[in-house]
Amino acid sequence: MTGTVRLTLAEADTLVHAALTAHGISEDQARAITDTVVMTERDGCPSHGMFRVPGYILSALRGRTTPGAVPVVYDLAPGVVRVDAANGYSPLALKVGRKPLAEKARKQGIAAMGIVNAYHFAALWPEVEALAAEGLVAFAFVMGQADVAPSGGIKPLFGTNPMAFAWPRREGPPVVFDQSSAARSRGDIMLHERDGKPIPLGVAIDKHGDPTTDPTAGLAGAQLPFGGYKGGNLALMVELLAGALAGGLFSYESSAVQPEEWGPSIGSEFMIAIDPARCGGGSAEAVLDHGEALFAQVLDQEGTRLPAQRRAVARAKSKAEGVEIPQLLHDRIAALARGDTALEEAG
Amino acid sequence: MTGTVRLTLAEADTLVHAALTAHGISEDQARAITDTVVMTERDGCPSHGMFRVPGYILSALRGRTTPGAVPVVYDLAPGVVRVDAANGYSPLALKVGRKPLAEKARKQGIAAMGIVNAYHFAALWPEVEALAAEGLVAFAFVMGQADVAPSGGIKPLFGTNPMAFAWPRREGPPVVFDQSSAARSRGDIMLHERDGKPIPLGVAIDKHGDPTTDPTAGLAGAQLPFGGYKGGNLALMVELLAGALAGGLFSYESSAVQPEEWGPSIGSEFMIAIDPARCGGGSAEAVLDHGEALFAQVLDQEGTRLPAQRRAVARAKSKAEGVEIPQLLHDRIAALARGDTALEEAG
Numbered sequence: 001m002t003g004t005v006r007l008t009l010a011e012a013d014t015l016v017h018a019a020l021t022a023h024g025i026s027e028d029q030a031r032a033i034t035d036t037v038v039m040t041e042r043d044g045c046p047s048h049g050m051f052r053v054p055g056y057i058l059s060a061l062r063g064r065t066t067p068g069a070v071p072v073v074y075d076l077a078p079g080v081v082r083v084d085a086a087n088g089y090s091p092l093a094l095k096v097g098r099k100p101l102a103e104k105a106r107k108q109g110i111a112a113m114g115i116v117n118a119y120h121f122a123a124l125w126p127e128v129e130a131l132a133a134e135g136l137v138a139f140a141f142v143m144g145q146a147d148v149a150p151s152g153g154i155k156p157l158f159g160t161n162p163m164a165f166a167w168p169r170r171e172g173p174p175v176v177f178d179q180s181s182a183a184r185s186r187g188d189i190m191l192h193e194r195d196g197k198p199i200p201l202g203v204a205i206d207k208h209g210d211p212t213t214d215p216t217a218g219l220a221g222a223q224l225p226f227g228g229y230k231g232g233n234l235a236l237m238v239e240l241l242a243g244a245l246a247g248g249l250f251s252y253e254s255s256a257v258q259p260e261e262w263g264p265s266i267g268s269e270f271m272i273a274i275d276p277a278r279c280g281g282g283s284a285e286a287v288l289d290h291g292e293a294l295f296a297q298v299l300d301q302e303g304t305r306l307p308a309q310r311r312a313v314a315r316a317k318s319k320a321e322g323v324e325i326p327q328l329l330h331d332r333i334a335a336l337a338r339g340d341t342a343l344e345e346a347g
Numbered sequence: 348m349t350g351t352v353r354l355t356l357a358e359a360d361t362l363v364h365a366a367l368t369a370h371g372i373s374e375d376q377a378r379a380i381t382d383t384v385v386m387t388e389r390d391g392c393p394s395h396g397m398f399r400v401p402g403y404i405l406s407a408l409r410g411r412t413t414p415g416a417v418p419v420v421y422d423l424a425p426g427v428v429r430v431d432a433a434n435g436y437s438p439l440a441l442k443v444g445r446k447p448l449a450e451k452a453r454k455q456g457i458a459a460m461g462i463v464n465a466y467h468f469a470a471l472w473p474e475v476e477a478l479a480a481e482g483l484v485a486f487a488f489v490m491g492q493a494d495v496a497p498s499g500g501i502k503p504l505f506g507t508n509p510m511a512f513a514w515p516r517r518e519g520p521p522v523v524f525d526q527s528s529a530a531r532s533r534g535d536i537m538l539h540e541r542d543g544k545p546i547p548l549g550v551a552i553d554k555h556g557d558p559t560t561d562p563t564a565g566l567a568g569a570q571l572p573f574g575g576y577k578g579g580n581l582a583l584m585v586e587l588l589a590g591a592l593a594g595g596l597f598s599y600e601s602s603a604v605q606p607e608e609w610g611p612s613i614g615s616e617f618m619i620a621i622d623p624a625r626c627g628g629g630s631a632e633a634v635l636d637h638g639e640a641l642f643a644q645v646l647d648q649e650g651t652r653l654p655a656q657r658r659a660v661a662r663a664k665s666k667a668e669g670v671e672i673p674q675l676l677h678d679r680i681a682a683l684a685r686g687d688t689a690l691e692e693a694g
Contacts, residue, residue, distance in 0.1 A: 074627070077456030079426050082627040109424030110619065112457045114627040137592060153648030165584050177580040227574025233524040233654050236645070237512050244637040245484060245621065247628030252644060270626075272457065272619065274592065279617075280421070280429040280461040281594030290591040297599060298583070301500030307580050 044314025114246025132174030154209030391661025461593025501556030
């Protein structure tokens with residue numbers, strides 16, 4: 001029971017899709033979730049891959065999410081689109097919003113999209129990568145639950161609030177980063193707790209505001225931003241963009257409405273897409289070639305790599321060899337695909 | 348000679364303006380530079396205030412900048428404007444670009460501006476603050492000279508690459524941050540060198556790539572990004588936006604064209620402005636009121652403050668009491684205002 005199971009990407013797709021649809025998640029929602037989950041597993045990010053499948057289902061079983069939600073797209077301005085996810089999951093909302101966002105960016109040069117009333121279980125990078133794969137420069141900002149103290153404070157207020165950025169390349173996958181405003185992801189601290197390992201200083205404070213290396217005390221206290229006050233400023237910026245500007249919720253508002261215990265609370269996101277051919281650097285090819293000159297300079301130094309380079313390696317490997325997931329996780333998803341919910345209902 | 352001189356804001360304005368125009372800097376350029384310099388001094392940021400005046404003049408005397416440059420505005424797309432600073436200073440380019448950028452943001456919901464062929468001696472926050480004072484959410488990104496090593500590398504490649512963000516408030520000055528992608532500003536390391544003080548570990552590496560607390564060795568080696576690889580990713584993002592997207596130069600390209608010895612090299616900048624009334628959060632008032640709810644939560648915690656709060660305090664004080672600058676700096680600017688260039692030509 002402690003081994004691993006290897007699945008081809010097609011097998012992983014079939015298994016995840018079957019588990020989701022066996023529990024009332026609509027075909028459209030399930031297709032978008034499955035694509036996101038399998039892509040993330042494929043690219044070597046298991047914490048946001050198939051590991052999340054039970055959470056998607058549990059949140060539906062518990063009546064938190066609307067498993068058949070149909071996102072509604074609003075055209076707010078020549079450069080702004082909004083998607084109301086209608087209490088559903090973020091992958092389908094992103095999928096239906098991506099095309100109008102990209103069209104607006106090409107027409108106006110730059111465009112923005114807010115997504116509200118969505119449950120965001122996923123990594124943020126697939127969202128900007130998809131836009132960069134279409135030749136656009138992209139940003140994404142998503143709030144979370146109140147886990148991180150503001151600079152100088154001791155009580156959780158901000159989410160771990162990642163921002164993601166993607167830059168297209170003429171050949172190969174885009175350059176993409178997706179980074180939390182917190183010093184560590186909450187999941188990472190939870191893994192340290194599970195494994196009985198101390199966390200580094202600077203990652204969290206206990207509930208009295210004192211520095212701690214105890215993951216349990218840190219989870220009960222507050223996480224800290226990365227890079228001191230600068231990370232705290234980025235966390236504040238993400239709250240303002242995803243929460244106030246997009247007309248969604250701040251992390252603390254989301255946490256007040258729904259507890260974090262079994263997956264993300266309802267939330268919102270803000271994205272920006274830019275057409276590199278419209279900003280003054282010449283043709284898209286000229287702008288991207290200029291970018292390549294910088295990447296060559298980075299890679300010319302020993303010990304460097306570009307953001308997402310590790311994911312590109314994992315992707316190539318997974319396409320050839322499939323993905324390897326824990327036996328326990330495989331068995332749980334397989335049971336869910338058979339309609340079994342015992343574990344989820346107890347969870 | 349080691350004392351200080353107190354000037355009213357009007358006196359500071361007259362002195363700076365006289366010094367700039369005494370050396371061939373055109374009235375339009377001088378007005379924009381003076382406004383920027385005095386505003387920065389007023390807000391308690393002397394490193395980017397009147398201290399920069401000799402640099403503006405020296406760069407003209409040495410034939411680097413075009414002191415009478417007339418910026419040219421290009422309408423690139425419904426959501427994009429570009430300003431060619433024509434080898435002049437950035438304040439005038441920003442001033443002429445701000446209006447079309449704001450108009451586009453209000454019309455399209457979001458708009459972008461690239462500024463190229465500009466010399467950026469100033470802080471970045473006044474640029475986003477001016478847009479936020481008009482009710483817009485704003486970002487700015489500016490490259491620099493090759494001073495910072497990419498993550499994992501040991502040779503300077505990126506600039507200190509600040510990004511700035513501003514959020515309007517219904518009352519009082521906007522919430523604004525302006526932060527370097529480097530662990531410390533280069534000026535701060537130079538002040539440590541001047542004063543014979545060690546720099547903290549993590550700020551710079553020597554030319555062999557080894558950690559150093561010696562500011563001289565750090566300046567000869569490479570500065571480090573803040574917050575590890577995350578700051579490095581932000582530095583890369585700023586290069587791509589200001590350098591490639593806006594059709595400008597990367598920091599290493601700028602450094603190759605012009606040495607850093609006596610002030611900034613030619614460079615470029617990228618800005619984004621967003622109308623809060625067009626993004627789905629309701630009216631501008633509703634969005635800003637929502638922001639205030641978050642600010643109240645931040646300030647409810649002891650020990651916190653909002654970005655720019657310290658500047659707002661300095662501003663109020665300077666308006667009442669004027670600014671205090673070193674006697675030596677005052678005398679140097681006064682000599683420049685009388686047409687004396689001896690120090691600059693030797694410098």
